[in-house]
Amino acid sequence: MPDNTSALQLVLSGDPALYAIVSLSLIVSLSAVLIAAVIGVPFGALMALTRFRGREAIIVALNALMGLPPVVVGLAVYLALSRSGPLGSWGLLFTPQAMVIAQTILIAPIIAALTRQTIEDLWTEYREELAAMDVGALGRVATLVWDGRFSLVTALLAGFGRAAAEVGAIIIVGGNIEGFTRTMTTAIALETSKGDLPLAVGLGIVLITIVVIINALAWGLRRTGERLAG
Amino acid sequence: MRAPMSDIPIAFEAVSVRAREVTILDHITLTFAAGAPSVLIGPNGSGKTTLLRLAMGLIAPSSGRVTWGGREVSPPLHRAITFQRPAMLRRSTAGNISYALAAAGVARSARRARVTELMALVGLSGLGDRPARRLSGGEQQRLALARALAREPDVLFLDEPTASLDPAATKAIEDIVRAVSARGIKVVMSTHDLGQAKRLGGDIVLLHRGRIVEQASADAFFDNPQTEEARRFCAGELLI
Numbered sequence: 001m002p003d004n005t006s007a008l009q010l011v012l013s014g015d016p017a018l019y020a021i022v023s024l025s026l027i028v029s030l031s032a033v034l035i036a037a038v039i040g041v042p043f044g045a046l047m048a049l050t051r052f053r054g055r056e057a058i059i060v061a062l063n064a065l066m067g068l069p070p071v072v073v074g075l076a077v078y079l080a081l082s083r084s085g086p087l088g089s090w091g092l093l094f095t096p097q098a099m100v101i102a103q104t105i106l107i108a109p110i111i112a113a114l115t116r117q118t119i120e121d122l123w124t125e126y127r128e129e130l131a132a133m134d135v136g137a138l139g140r141v142a143t144l145v146w147d148g149r150f151s152l153v154t155a156l157l158a159g160f161g162r163a164a165a166e167v168g169a170i171i172i173v174g175g176n177i178e179g180f181t182r183t184m185t186t187a188i189a190l191e192t193s194k195g196d197l198p199l200a201v202g203l204g205i206v207l208i209t210i211v212v213i214i215n216a217l218a219w220g221l222r223r224t225g226e227r228l229a230g
Numbered sequence: 231m232r233a234p235m236s237d238i239p240i241a242f243e244a245v246s247v248r249a250r251e252v253t254i255l256d257h258i259t260l261t262f263a264a265g266a267p268s269v270l271i272g273p274n275g276s277g278k279t280t281l282l283r284l285a286m287g288l289i290a291p292s293s294g295r296v297t298w299g300g301r302e303v304s305p306p307l308h309r310a311i312t313f314q315r316p317a318m319l320r321r322s323t324a325g326n327i328s329y330a331l332a333a334a335g336v337a338r339s340a341r342r343a344r345v346t347e348l349m350a351l352v353g354l355s356g357l358g359d360r361p362a363r364r365l366s367g368g369e370q371q372r373l374a375l376a377r378a379l380a381r382e383p384d385v386l387f388l389d390e391p392t393a394s395l396d397p398a399a400t401k402a403i404e405d406i407v408r409a410v411s412a413r414g415i416k417v418v419m420s421t422h423d424l425g426q427a428k429r430l431g432g433d434i435v436l437l438h439r440g441r442i443v444e445q446a447s448a449d450a451f452f453d454n455p456q457t458e459e460a461r462r463f464c465a466g467e468l469l470i
Contacts, residue, residue: 129319133330
């Protein structure tokens with residue numbers, strides 16, 4: 001990569017190396033969000049709607065897990081997937097799949113905790129009305145998820161924001177291998193330490209843009225939700 | 231058609247409700263029969279809301295029993311309630327009514343016409359697209375009434391439907407209650423408003439500290455109260 005290329009030129013000229021990195025980042029983080037949603041939304045709804053011994057402890061743990069340090073998650077997944085680890089036979093270490101696993105672990109608690117909060121608040125408000133209308137268990141869940149849909153999508157976007165921005169977990173389990181497991185954040189970390197600032201800055205611009213778009217989407221959704229539902 | 235399965239009369243036999251150490255309702259024996267509205271009056275904490283919840287079947291008594299049309303188990307198919315602070319579903323006004331219709335088992339094809347009809351009945355025509363949570367307090371109470379009426383109840387419970395409403399909004403609610411009652415739906419409501427009890431009541435139940443202090447037809451209650459508490463209540467004194 002020529003030294004005199006500016007960051008903006010890299011972005012605007014559609015540099016293939018840069019776009020490969022961007023697309024891998026998006027694929028990894030979106031996959032993680034999808035899997036985390038499949039796990040986190042039902043789990044959060046279950047926590048909101050059931051009462052059992054130890055529930056409070058799980059909720060506290062869930063809220064604490066929202067602040068999991070990515071490097072620690074990376075380390076744990078590394079240990080699990082390394083050759084001598086319990087899942088070493090899967091041969092996933094230093095692959096995009098390993099990165100998806102690490103990010104899923106990182107954001108599933110966020111999605112679950114936000115889902116629980118959303119559903120539980122709605123449930124507190126709705127429970128007597130729904131009981132009076134004789135709505136069955138399935139109907140209740142459907143009503144709560146539908147009426148909370150804007151907040152739930154916001155929770156997914158929060159998860160995506162965290163996944164797209166983190167570097168600690170994926171650099172450990174992905175290994176930052178060029179053309180294979182190099183993402184925006186890991187590339188920025190590497191290129192900065194190598195001194196290739198245009199690529200690092202170019203990726204930084206793309207990453208910031210994506211984060212801004214995500215937040216604009218979340219904002220727009222919230223406004224739409226308020227307009228439709230009050 | 232519905233008569234053999236009617237929820238009326240609703241009978242309370244020595245019903246008590248206790249929460250931990252506190253007795254909320256104490257040995258209530260009472261019957262709500264068909265006819266003009268029954269009005270529960272009494273100060274805050276006297277047990278009016280709990281009594282309505284029992285009659286709706288939302289809670290079970292700690293002792294004693296409640297029967298609907300002689301049956302001890304009766305799902306709330308022909309009963310409906312509006313709460314003092316009704317929860318508005320995060321949907322439009324029409325969406326709220328449509329939801330209630332769906333929950334009551336009304337076929338999708340019939341809902342639209344029924345929504346229009348119910349909105350007209352409670353004076354919300356033209357507000358169908360408004361988010362329910364953006365309606366005024368009086369409009370929200372009327373929407374709650376429309377949702378309740380969507381169930382085509384035999385009996386309708388109203389928990390202080392006009393608390394914190396201004397006179398115009400109160401009159402709108404009272405007019406609906408009269409119309410509903412004239413259709414043969416049994417209304418059981420609680421209120422703080424003595425004037426409202428006089429205007430609407432067929433019979434009056436005065437509750438105080440979880441007990442029935444006096445129960446009589448509205449005329450007898452207001453013209454010739456039998457108990458000291460009822461006399462004081464009718465005289466507008468504060469019953470504490």
